[in-house]
Amino acid sequence: MKSIQPPVRILLGPGPSEPHPDVLQAQSKPMLGHLDPVFMQILLETQDALRKVFQTRNEHTLAVSGTGMAGMECVFANLIEPGDKVLICAAGFFGERMGDIAKRSRANVEVVRATWGTSFDQEAIQSALAQYQPKVMGIVHAETSTGACQPLQDLGRLCQTHNTLLVVDAVTSLATIPLKVDEWQIDAVYSGSQKGLGCPPGLAPVSMNERAITKVRQRKQPVQSYYLDILELMKYWSSAPAYHHTAPITSFYALHEGLKLVLQEGLETRWQRHQRNWQALKSGLLQLGLKLLTDESCQMPALTAVEIPSGIDDLTIRKKLLNEYGIEIGGGLGPLKGKIWRIGLMGYGSSIQNVEKFLSAMQKCLN
Numbered sequence: 001m002k003s004i005q006p007p008v009r010i011l012l013g014p015g016p017s018e019p020h021p022d023v024l025q026a027q028s029k030p031m032l033g034h035l036d037p038v039f040m041q042i043l044l045e046t047q048d049a050l051r052k053v054f055q056t057r058n059e060h061t062l063a064v065s066g067t068g069m070a071g072m073e074c075v076f077a078n079l080i081e082p083g084d085k086v087l088i089c090a091a092g093f094f095g096e097r098m099g100d101i102a103k104r105s106r107a108n109v110e111v112v113r114a115t116w117g118t119s120f121d122q123e124a125i126q127s128a129l130a131q132y133q134p135k136v137m138g139i140v141h142a143e144t145s146t147g148a149c150q151p152l153q154d155l156g157r158l159c160q161t162h163n164t165l166l167v168v169d170a171v172t173s174l175a176t177i178p179l180k181v182d183e184w185q186i187d188a189v190y191s192g193s194q195k196g197l198g199c200p201p202g203l204a205p206v207s208m209n210e211r212a213i214t215k216v217r218q219r220k221q222p223v224q225s226y227y228l229d230i231l232e233l234m235k236y237w238s239s240a241p242a243y244h245h246t247a248p249i250t251s252f253y254a255l256h257e258g259l260k261l262v263l264q265e266g267l268e269t270r271w272q273r274h275q276r277n278w279q280a281l282k283s284g285l286l287q288l289g290l291k292l293l294t295d296e297s298c299q300m301p302a303l304t305a306v307e308i309p310s311g312i313d314d315l316t317i318r319k320k321l322l323n324e325y326g327i328e329i330g331g332g333l334g335p336l337k338g339k340i341w342r343i344g345l346m347g348y349g350s351s352i353q354n355v356e357k358f359l360s361a362m363q364k365c366l367n
């Protein structure tokens with residue numbers, strides 16, 4: 001057996017995005033024990049940085065060991081008790097996945113749907129809330145399967161009038177577009193390390209406010225998953241830590257460095273960079289004669305969904321991009337398989353150089 005030599009790729013798919021070189025370097029620093037005081041300091045700094053990036057003062061803010069899906073499972077496992085009514089607003093693959101996870105947490109789930117590639121009307125959500133009176137409502141902020149972004153500003157207030165907890169999937173939105181957890185009264189939110197934060201996959205930032213934690217504390221049964229129990233996890237994320245599980249030490253080094261870079265750049269500047277590079281991508285795609293799937297009103301900079309022109313084979317182009325130009329883009333999920341390409345510009349990978357390399361390669365592939 002030989003040591004591996006992975007090729008250098010330009011990662012312009014739906015994630016993982018290309019990590020900043022400093023993030024990769026941080027991952028190879030010396031190993032520490034998971035209860036070493038130096039490591040605990042790294043965790044507490046990470047927690048503080050996560051609060052800043054989520055724009056929250058929530059005490060219950062941490063990163064779960066696992067990918068974005070672990071964040072989704074953590075939030076639902078903690079908030080739902082068997083039989084709880086849960087409303088899921090689904091307009092894509094990850095909205096549907098949320099419904100599945102809520103069902104597996106033994107909720108009584110209702111799903112309201114919007115056409116893939118669009119966002120929800122506020123009235124549709126309002127009437128579903130009034131009709132179902134759910135304990136929890138879940139929605140995806142940035143639907144990675146369609147490139148559609150959901151406005152969230154007013155949903156928290158609306159949920160509060162129905163005594164409903166608002167859960168937001170911010171896997172693709174965190175650090176790519178504005179997300180203001182406290183101002184928008186989001187009760188529970190989760191994300192992933194491998195997209196806008198520009199880190200390798202493997203950690204899932206999660207934050208829950210006091211309204212959400214009160215529901216967790218009032219549970220009749222303990223959270224079924226010990227691993228994802230937020231109250232147990234918080235005993236580890238403290239100044240007097242107790243063993244919960246062996247944290248993936250070097251992944252946390254990477255997250256710490258990634259968050260440091262986000263805060264150094266500044267959230268506003270980072271959002272603007274994503275917007276600028278996406279505008280360049282979008283106008284280049286339109287010049288190539290390609291069309292976007294997503295409704296103009298809700299397109300987002302981190303993920304662009306492009307319709308595959310008729311007569312062009314999805315895999316032929318993606319393989320050519322990968323093998324001849326070293327560029328990865330994504331294909332469609334679910335009913336959009338074979339119908340769209342998904343181009344991600346996230347974190348460190350959102351650069352004008354990447355946009356130019358991609359557009360030039362795509363033009364040659366299409367010719």
Ligand code: PLP
Nearest residue numbers: 067068069094144169171172192
């Ligand atoms: N939610 C959204 C919106 C996603 O885009 C993804 C992954 O792409 C997930 C959840 C699941 O995250 P992961 O694949 O890191 O488990």
